[in-house]
Amino acid sequence: METTEPLLTVEGLNVEVTIEGQRLTALKDVSFSLDPGEARGLVGESGSGKSLTLRAILGLLPPNVQVTSGRMVFDDEEFIFGGSKHATTAKRLVKLRGSKISMIFQEPAVALNPVIPVGEQIVDAVMRKDRMRKRQARKYALELMQQAGIDDAETKIDAYPFELSGGLKQRVMIAAAVAGRPKLLLCDEPTTALDVTVQKQILRLFTRLRDDLGASLLYVTHDLAVVAQLCDSLTVLYAGRVMEGSNDLRAILDHPRHPYTEALLHSTPDIDQISRRLYSIPGSAPALNHQMSGCPFAPRCEYRQDDCVVAPIPDMSDIPGREVHCLHQVGSKPPPDAIREHLQLDRPEEGAP
Structure with a gap:
């Protein structure tokens, strides 16, 4: 049986933030892998470390945030974080940006230059990757805008960002991101600020671009319904x-093993079930300066026992491709029917008979 090496492997990623002279752990031993053409979701509440993980992979961290240790292998190239090799790794990561790895941000209005027409910004991305004359690059930028679903691209190419709607700005960002034909797209909640109709269009666009480019997606979101529509695999983060995590999305959504994953599923809203009281996870996520030796979710967990807070929790799963950092796991019962319906777990794929 033919096996495929992962496009991206992240092992033991540790990130620290320095605030007022105090070094605080923001990510601790984060590990996962991504196969060629695969889409993996990164989910969790705000402050769980999702966006920070993307920025660490691409080396886009502010001065007070540092990857202290860890290892990454991308497209058979190894990157070592921390220690004597860290500076070399940082320089090598710069060469990947916009070429082999591109990032799509949550707020295109912030990411796009407000005083430069959007077409020129895509042209710049094209010319950085390929040696094209400007006229040729503009023609290609126009094709990218059309592929991104921008109607009347011939007119929109000379528009400024403030003249476009949120959905059009996001499409421009996507066109610029795929200009270099990357192997990996890092998506930082790119549909959060859009209405549901535009969101659905953008998700379909991601699916099509993924097929056309053969690219992998690492998709950050807090919305499990989006994950269910777009992703093949899932990693659940909490407090860094x-x-x-599971290489099989359906397995983890059908049978969550960690209480936090179960709680996220139960707190998913469903407008078709207005009589159902929306579940909310009690308490709040710990502050960055509140370090715990055991499971960080323990104070909010209905399954907690005394041993949950004693020491770091190792992977307790014995299923290949699955990891569960929990000593007292959830039973194997599937989520309620209302949640399954909202996540479209039982609906046929689009185009399926």
Whole structure:
């Protein structure tokens, strides 16, 4: 049986933030892998470390944030974080940006230059990757805008960002991101600020671009319904640590093993079930300066026992491709029907008979 090497492997990623002279752990031993053409979701509440993970991979961290240790292998090239090799790794990561790895941000209005027409910004991305004359690069930029679903691209190419709607700005960002034909797209909640109709269009666009480019997606979101529509695999983060992960998305959504994953599923809203009281996870996520030796979710967990807070929780799963950092796991019962319906777990794929 033919096996495929992962496009991206992240092992033991540790990130620290320095605030007022105090070094605080923001990511601790984060690990996962991504195969060629695969889409993996990174989910969790705000402050769980999702966006920070993307920025660490691409080396886009502010001066007070540092990757202290870890290892990454991308496209058969190894990158070592921390120690004597860290400076070399940082320089090598710069060469990947916009070429082999591109990032799509949550707020295109912030990412786009407000005083330069959007077409020129895509042209710049094209010319950085390929040696094209400007006229040729503009023609290619126009094709990219059309592929990104921008109607009347011939007119929109000379528009400034403030003249475009949020959905059009996001499409421009996507066109610029794929200009270099990257192997990996890092998506930082790119549909959060859009209405549901535009969001659905953008998700379909990601699926099509993924097929056309053969690219992998690492998709950050807090919305499990989006993950269910777009992704093949899932990693659940909480307080900068991996709680649960699986190479099989349906397995983890059908049978969550970590109480935090179960709680996220139960707190998913469903407008078709207005009589159902929306579940909310009690308490709040720990502050960055509140370090715990055991499971960080323990204070909010209904399954907690005394041993949950004693020491770091190792991977307790014995299933290949699955990890569960929990000593007292959830039973194997599937989520309620209302949640399954909202996540479209039982609906046929689009185009399926």
